[in-house]
Amino acid sequence: MNASNASNAVSAANTAIPASAPVLELADVTLTYPDGDRRLTALDAVSLSVPAGELLALTGPSGSGKSSLLAVAGTLAAPDRGRVAVEGVDVAALGDAGRSRVRRERIGFVFQQANLLESLTALDQLLLVAHLSGQRPRAVRARALDLLDQVGLAGKAGRRPHKLSGGERQRVGIARALMGRPAVLLVDEPTSALDHERGRSVVALLRALTHEHGVATVMVTHDRDQLDLVDREVALQDGRLAAARTAAVEAAAGPDGRAAAPVGGIG
Ligand SMILES: Nc1ncnc2c1ncn2[C@@H]1O[C@H](COP(=O)(O)OP(=O)(O)OP(=O)(O)O)[C@@H](O)[C@H]1O
Numbered sequence: 001m002n003a004s005n006a007s008n009a010v011s012a013a014n015t016a017i018p019a020s021a022p023v024l025e026l027a028d029v030t031l032t033y034p035d036g037d038r039r040l041t042a043l044d045a046v047s048l049s050v051p052a053g054e055l056l057a058l059t060g061p062s063g064s065g066k067s068s069l070l071a072v073a074g075t076l077a078a079p080d081r082g083r084v085a086v087e088g089v090d091v092a093a094l095g096d097a098g099r100s101r102v103r104r105e106r107i108g109f110v111f112q113q114a115n116l117l118e119s120l121t122a123l124d125q126l127l128l129v130a131h132l133s134g135q136r137p138r139a140v141r142a143r144a145l146d147l148l149d150q151v152g153l154a155g156k157a158g159r160r161p162h163k164l165s166g167g168e169r170q171r172v173g174i175a176r177a178l179m180g181r182p183a184v185l186l187v188d189e190p191t192s193a194l195d196h197e198r199g200r201s202v203v204a205l206l207r208a209l210t211h212e213h214g215v216a217t218v219m220v221t222h223d224r225d226q227l228d229l230v231d232r233e234v235a236l237q238d239g240r241l242a243a244a245r246t247a248a249v250e251a252a253a254g255p256d257g258r259a260a261a262p263v264g265g266i267g
Pocket residue numbers: 033034040041042060061062063064065066067068069
């Protein structure tokens with residue numbers, strides 16, 4: 001089965017209606033960085049909630065706060081003000097050890113480059129993550145093989161990264177992020193190193209897996225050609241949420257690009 005067939009198969013298998021409970025919630029989040037004598041506001045009173053099974057695209061110009069939002073959502077940066085909750089748990093109340101645990105057990109990360117270990121096969125990349133998080137070895141192998149199958153790499157589990165294409169490496173990175181059954185998947189420009197078609201195929205796969213596994217996925221992207229594949233878009237501008245559009249709204253927009261009805265639903 002090739003990769004796009006695998007993606008289609010996952011889509012076809014996905015008949016579950018995504019649950020609507022917010023898995024990731026940011027309420028009135030402000031994040032500043034030191035900037036000489038002053039503070040630079042990277043996120044300004046941002047409120048956003050992402051339910052299970054939604055692929056949300058986070059867009060906006062360079063410097064608008066996208067990486068900062070991912071860092072806060074991933075508990076890598078603590079906001080100056082506001083609340084971040086994962087599965088209803090306020091992460092600020094947890095302390096460092098608790099936050100690390102949430103990050104390790106409930107949040108998956110996918111980066112611009114897949115960041116695979118060169119000496120390990122695709123299968124071993126997944127097994128290593130499972131080993132480090134203390135999962136039972138026997139169940140883990142079957143899950144890793146199943147995930148590699150879901151990302152279209154069933155026949156390539158034994159390959160090391162240099163024998164995989166850029167798109168295939170990114171697929172291994174996605175499978176690896178799902179290994180620990182995260183509730184939240186944070187994805188930073190996963191297609192920036194891929195050509196148009198491979199990029200679309202990776203985003204289609206992310207959507208299928210987001211629906212199938214019921215994760216709340218936030219994907220930073222600069223590529224507007226991929227937005228028809230996502231469930232919702234939110235745009236940042238100078239650290240504030242500027243707009244929210246969905247594929248359905250895009251489709252309903254008139255020839256001048258203006259939506260027929262007001263666009264809502266940032267929260
Ligand atoms: N560690 C830091 N210290 C100080 N300022 C920072 C730091 N990280 C980011 N910034 C500033 O915060 C603002 C938001 O940056 P951020 O990296 O979140 O934007 P971005 O939308 O992800 O940009 P890009 O698309 O270029 O990656 C920018 O003005 C940036 O210069």
